[in-house]
Amino acid sequence: IRNHFNAPVTINSGVRCATHNKNVGGATGSQHLKGTAADIKVKGVEPKKVAAYAETLMPNSGGIGKYGTFTHVDVRVNKSRWNG
Secondary structure, X not given: XXXXXXXXXXXXXXXXXXXXXXXXXXXXXXXHHHOOEEEEEEOOOOHHHHHHHHHXXXXXXXXXXXXXXXXXXXXXXXXXXXXX
16 A cells, blocks of 8 residues: 555554454454554545555455545455445
């Protein structure tokens, strides 16, 4: 993603403990709890554009969530997409 956009990527949230996940409103089975997810921002790029590129990397698997200020990406086996 960094190379594609030629811009810095900031990880806002990676692996979380159960307490922190609950405090931030994370899902009970969140991929963050497993260390397989990251909420990211790419400098100067809208989250929907980051999500669209992530879709090309994981067309049949992984989780991609579009939020107002960041994009969630994870490497789950099944495909999951949502708007936050």
